[in-house]
Amino acid sequence: MQILVIRFRFLGDTVLTVPFLRNLRRAEPEARIVWMVAPGDAEVVKGIPYVDEFIFWDTRKESDGRPGAHRTLAGKISFVRELRRRRFDKVYVLKRSFSSALMALLSGARRRIGFDTEWRAPLLTRRVAYRAKQHEVECFLDLLRADGIPTPDNHLETWLSPDEDAFAADFLERTGFKPGEAVVGLHPFCANPPRGWHEDDFVAVANEVQRRYGVRILIFGGKQDQGLAEKMRQRIAPAAVSLAGRTSLRESMALLARCTAFVCNDSGVMHLGAALGVPLVALFGPQSPAKFGPWTKNARVVYHAFPCSPCRQKFFTECAPSARGKPACMEAITVREVLDALDSLGVLPPAGC
Numbered sequence: 001m002q003i004l005v006i007r008f009r010f011l012g013d014t015v016l017t018v019p020f021l022r023n024l025r026r027a028e029p030e031a032r033i034v035w036m037v038a039p040g041d042a043e044v045v046k047g048i049p050y051v052d053e054f055i056f057w058d059t060r061k062e063s064d065g066r067p068g069a070h071r072t073l074a075g076k077i078s079f080v081r082e083l084r085r086r087r088f089d090k091v092y093v094l095k096r097s098f099s100s101a102l103m104a105l106l107s108g109a110r111r112r113i114g115f116d117t118e119w120r121a122p123l124l125t126r127r128v129a130y131r132a133k134q135h136e137v138e139c140f141l142d143l144l145r146a147d148g149i150p151t152p153d154n155h156l157e158t159w160l161s162p163d164e165d166a167f168a169a170d171f172l173e174r175t176g177f178k179p180g181e182a183v184v185g186l187h188p189f190c191a192n193p194p195r196g197w198h199e200d201d202f203v204a205v206a207n208e209v210q211r212r213y214g215v216r217i218l219i220f221g222g223k224q225d226q227g228l229a230e231k232m233r234q235r236i237a238p239a240a241v242s243l244a245g246r247t248s249l250r251e252s253m254a255l256l257a258r259c260t261a262f263v264c265n266d267s268g269v270m271h272l273g274a275a276l277g278v279p280l281v282a283l284f285g286p287q288s289p290a291k292f293g294p295w296t297k298n299a300r301v302v303y304h305a306f307p308c309s310p311c312r313q314k315f316f317t318e319c320a321p322s323a324r325g326k327p328a329c330m331e332a333i334t335v336r337e338v339l340d341a342l343d344s345l346g347v348l349p350p351a352g353c
Contacts, residue, residue, distance in 0.1 A: 001030070001032070001089045002088045002089050002090075003024070003031050003033045003034065003092070004055075004086075004090070004104075004109065005021065005091075005092045006036045006093045006095055007020075007035070007037070008037045008057050008095065009041070009095075011041065011044055011269070011272070012271040012272075013268075014041045014044050014268075015044060015045070015272060016136050016156070017035075017094060017140060018045060018048065018157050018275070019140070019141060019156065020094065020137075020144065021050040022050050022153070023150070023152070023153070024050070024092075024144060025049075025050035025051075026152075027144070032053070033051050033052050034086070035051045035053070035054050035055070036054075036055050038056065038057055039060065039068070044158070044249060044253070044268075045158065046250065047161065048159065055082075057070055057079065058070050059071045080103065083103070083106070084106070084107060084108045086107075088107050090110075090113070091111070092113050092114070093112065093115070093124070094140055095114075096114075096115050096117040096130060097118060098119065098120045101120035101123040102120070104123065105123045110125070111125050111126070112126070113125070113146065113147050114143065115127075115128055115129075115130040115143075116129055116130065128142055129142075133288075136291060136292055137154055137156075138154065154295075155295075157275060158272065158276055164253070164254040165257075167251055168254035171247070172255070177216055177241075181215070182215040182216070182261075182348060182349050183217075183218055183260050184206070184213075184215050184217055184218070184259065184260060184342075184348075185217075185219075185220055185255075185264075185273075186202055186206060186218070186219050186220065186240075186264070187219075187264035187267060187269045187270070188229075188232065188264075189221050189228070190267055191267070192315070193325075194286075194315040194316070194330075195265065195285065195286055195315075196267075196283075197265055197283045197285075197330055198330070199228060199231075200324070201333075201335055201338070205335055205338050205342075206236045206240060207237060208339060209339070209342065210236070210237070212339075213349055214349065215260065216238075216240075217236055217240035218240065218241050218243060218255060218259065219232060219233060219241070219244065220244075220252055220269060221242070221243065221244030223244065226245040229243075243255060253272060253276065256269075256272060256276055256278060257276045257277075260279070260347055261278070261279045261342060261345055262278045263280070263338060264280060264282055265283050266283065266284045266285070266289075266292065270294055271294065271295070274295050274296040277296070277298065279298045279299070279347045280294060280296075281299070281338060281342050281345070282299060282301050282302070283330070283333055285303070285309075285327060285332075286311045286313050286327060286330075287313070289301045300344060301341075302333050302341050303329075303333075305329075306328060306329050311329075315327060
């Protein structure tokens with residue numbers, strides 16, 4: 001049997017798809033399972049044993065100075081032809097868009113299982129209700145259940161190589177970390193900045209955590225975050241170590257796995273921390289933690305629900321920004337609450353040690 005799984009875009013959603021794929025592989029050990037992802041997303045699940053092949057759907061505006069291979073109409077037609085050539089027997093459409101269900105239909109697969117959203121019911125052979133108040137991991141698993149496939153587990157996973165682990169150990173040693181020293185990671189960034197807690201508050205947490213516990217601070221971020229990460233690093237005493245622009249995604253994952261605790265915004269990196277089993281504190285505002293919170297028992301969520309929560313994230317059309325350019329739901333989170341949540345994890349060394 002040839003099975004296609006459509007779930008592309010966003011690092012966090014890629015991580016949350018793993019329980020679906022594990023349960024599918026258990027039920028179909030002889031099938032060829034192909035996962036349709038966006039370029040770069042497969043890096044986060046490198047080493048996954050439940051998938052035979054990745055197929056890349058590339059609609060980026062630019063890729064190495066050129067549009068993505070499937071951004072043009074000709075590129076899209078070529079991609080659909082490739083899907084049809086593969087003769088898939090079944091397609092699971094984990095995306096909820098009309099276009100993703102249309103792609104499943106055009107693939108030629110006779111069985112097409114997906115969510116009954118966006119007027120796409122006629123394109124699917126098995127339609128599944130999408131539960132807006134249920135965690136996304138369980139929503140994905142609902143597609144398997146509707147198809148008669150058991151789902152005995154739902155935990156996240158990720159895979160690191162010995163070389164990646166060795167890199168993390170060497171990096172920490174080169175940057176002055178002592179063997180066995182407690183490390184607290186911070187991820188103070190978001191693709192959509194208003195969705196994140198203010199950087200001043202992250203700095204305040206970092207300084208107090210270092211003063212109280214004597215731990216070291218790692219700032220996680222991408223190349224685009226370098227400038228702000230460096231400014232934050234300089235305001236933290238003793239100075240934090242910034243990874244922004246210095247490490248690849250896989251290297252950052254290996255370093256995150258070595259953190260004693262992690263404080264982060266609602267982001268894809270939060271889901272990575274959960275998959276790696278790192279004790280974490282996640283800060284939520286515009287989005288519902290019941291729907292997209294860290295899928296782990298080893299986490300604390302700091303969240304204040306407002307009458308408008310969760311919102312459409314069309315920021316400041318429904319609410320006014322604070323003086324610092326944040327929505328009220330993020331400004332409601334205090335440094336004290338985050339410190340208390342971090343302390344309640346029970347993983348940091350005794351105060352003063």
